[in-house]
Amino acid sequence: MTLRINTLAGILLLLAGAAGAAYAQSHSDVQRIVAVVNDEIISEYDVNERMQLITSTTGALRNQEEYDQLRKTVVQLLVDEKLQLQEAKEQKINITDEEVQQRFNDMAARNNISADQFTQELSRMGASKDMILRQVKAGLAWEEVINARLRPFLAIGDGEVKTYLDNLKNNKGQPEYRIGEIFLAVDSPDKDVEARQTAERLVRQIREGADFGAVARQFSDVATGAVGGDTGWVIGEHINPDIKDAVLKLQEGQVSDPIRTTAGYYIVTLGDQREVLSADxxxxxxxxxxxxxxxxxxxxxxxxxxxxxxxxxxxxxxxxxxxxxxxxxxxxxxxxxxxxxxxxxxxxxxxxxxxxxxxxxxxxxxxxxxxxxxxxxVSEVKEPTPSEIEDYLSNQRLAMMARRYLRDLRRDAIIDYK
Known part of the structure; x- marks a missing residue:
């Protein structure tokens, strides 16, 4: 059975087969404490279970080096989820069990199976419903934190909206691109090698058949990860300068090599291409x-x-x-x-x-x-409405603010890696 999971919290695309998970499981003491995040623990069991699910998405681990790289990444993911839940608690944001269960039910329904069948499939893959519920809760909590703490400070003026729309009109007929992105942040120089190796592994696995959107949901450090890395349609001149050259060299469906930027590594794919304000x-x-x-x-x-x-x-x-x-x-x-x-x-x-x-x-x-x-x-061409433009610009800005927020939480937390 193949399940497609698509939630705002960024849950995985689960593909049949969990090759590589047994390798991870056999190399660990599940009771061992891996990290303590502001007095809350992450166990080896937590790490193994998440690795089992991820290897079901991205494919088998080929050697000890890949195992070690993935393990470091998973530990950081779990640390971030702890920080997100702790910040939600600090902000007195409560995500109820009913909200989490409803999201779980929605995930199952979108795959045309019942919640019980979904639970059974997770168990078959060596994961658990409780693990998915924890991940869902962290995602929902972080969403509420961002909406409460950051969104009120967003101010997209009418002038910005008009400038964006005028630019669209001025570029009518010029190429625009549907880009997928995965971004791995490098917050300190000592993390560079690890991030680069992870990026190289993800590129290889995507080229071997792993779903780009699923990988983006699990690994990307920017907000587009929640929607599988989809940036929407971007005019050529508006493409992030860090990735523009790579994007313009891609054919539809191709995936770039890792692209080093000042903040981390990008992996990009070209989904489609059309002309601005022209029918697709x-x-x-x-x-x-x-x-x-x-x-x-x-x-x-x-x-x-x-x-x-x-x-x-x-x-x-x-x-x-x-x-x-x-x-x-x-x-x-x-x-x-x-x-x-x-x-x-x-x-x-x-x-x-x-x-x-x-x-x-x-x-x-x-x-x-x-x-x-x-x-x-031929499809009708419609200009985006002011509200659509405002939403687009807001989400771009919010993604940057959210990444900085999480970086600050990491900096201020007491994290003890065992």
Whole structure:
């Protein structure tokens, strides 16, 4: 079973199989105290359980060095959660058991399973419901702390909103990018090597198939981690200068090498690209019909014949006649589909077509398929509203303030690593 967990608290995407977890478990005394955070303890058991869940997300640990790197990262995650819960208590913010349980239930429901099934799946992977509930509670508590302590001091003026919108209009037609980011903060020079090694490991695991969004939710030190690292659409000139060169070199779906900045390491991926205030081609709705022809003894000659006849098609009313003339084994409507949801070969074949035009023959298994566009609806382009712009600018600023807040909590806390 594969579960997708997507919560504001940044819980993991859980993938089947917990390779590497047994390695961690066999190397530890679960009763040992790992750290004390302002008189509250973190045990080896806590560390092992979180590592088990993380290795289910990012893949197996290959050696002792990777185990040691991940363990340091997990300890810091658990320390931060302790600090977040302690700060919530200091601010007299109470997260009830009912709120936490409801979030747990929502997580299960989004995966089309019951809360009991979710609990059983966690147990199968060597994790527990209690561990997830603790992580959820820390996330909810930190969210409330940020809203109470920082959001009231945010002031996005009308001038800033207008400047942002004017800039969009001035850049109409220029490229903008949907970027995913993971940021690993380096708060002191002695943490640099550890952060770099962690970043390198995460890049490797993402390239080997680990879900970028899941890794971002668990490891990223910026607010976008809660939404899988998604920064939304960013105009080229507004891309963070620290990562801009790397982003512009990426093809859709590629992941960068770790990028060192003054504050830490970025890992970025390019999700999509479009033009500012222009319709996203992937959002175009296309009504497709298809003609399927079984491949014969001379595929090359057959392909040329099919392509020549398909090129004569002028309107969709002729699809039936085309199918008959080609000796098709099947033909008919595929319905209306979003261009961006089509497999890449199909998407590339139909994207340039006008209504009534047929594609070149596509070879699929033992068949040739000709696709015919019989309707096309381009998505409507809407300018973002002032409130949407204000929310975007506020969240950007809030993310920076929240990171500084947590850094200050670390600095002021009494943390004893055992």
């Amino acid at each position: 081609p992937d959002d175009t709705q296309i009504d497709l019909q298809q003609v399927i022809v079984k491949i014969g003894s001379d595929p090359d000659a057959q392909r040329q014949r099919i392509a020549a006849q398909a090129a004569t098609l002028k309107e969709c009313s002729g699809v039936g006649q085309l199918a008959s003339s080609l000796g098709a084994t099947d033909s008919g409507s595929l319905g209306t589909v979003r261009l961006g949801d089509l497999p890449a070969p199909v998407k590339n074949a139909v994207r340039p077509l006008e209504i009534g035009q047929a594609s070149e023959p596509l070879r699929t298994g033992t068949d040739f398929r000709v696709l015919v566009v019989c309707g096309k609806t």
